[in-house]
Amino acid sequence: MSQTPNDPAGTTHQFQNFANRAPAEKSGPNMPLVVGLAVVAVVVVVGVIALMMV
Template sequence: MSQTPNDPAGTTHQFQNFASQAQPQKSGPNVGLIVGVLGVVAVVAIVVVAVMALG
């Protein structure tokens, strides 16, 4: 069973279609990850303050 290779540079028209379908990569930071890390840091800080207050 042979498959034909998918070469988007085969013709100019095929390449233009391929380039227009490509999604641009986001170079900015992931906001969800930053919010999650800040949440974890806040919880750890609260626990540390509670342990120090009880100890």
Template sequence: MSETPNDPAGTTHQFQNFAAQRPAEKPKPVNVGLIVGAVVGVALLAVVVIAVVRML
């Protein structure tokens, strides 16, 4: 019977290559709540400015 040679140097080298790899970065999801909140805030500010200008 022949046994498969166990080369610890090769295994260590393969592990070091694996450890050195950076994981694939996933794109960050768009924060819809933040965008909607900003739009609502700008719209509210515009309504307040228009109301103040009409009072003058």
């Protein structure tokens, strides 16, 4: 009885499935980052307007 070698890295088919998968974690924009940047932009605009009125 002959045994096939056990490849710890898996088969080529398994690797191709892994490589073709879309990353599940980074599917969309990072919402806390977007909200944080929007808040910073509003604070900067309000600051500039306040300085122009002085």
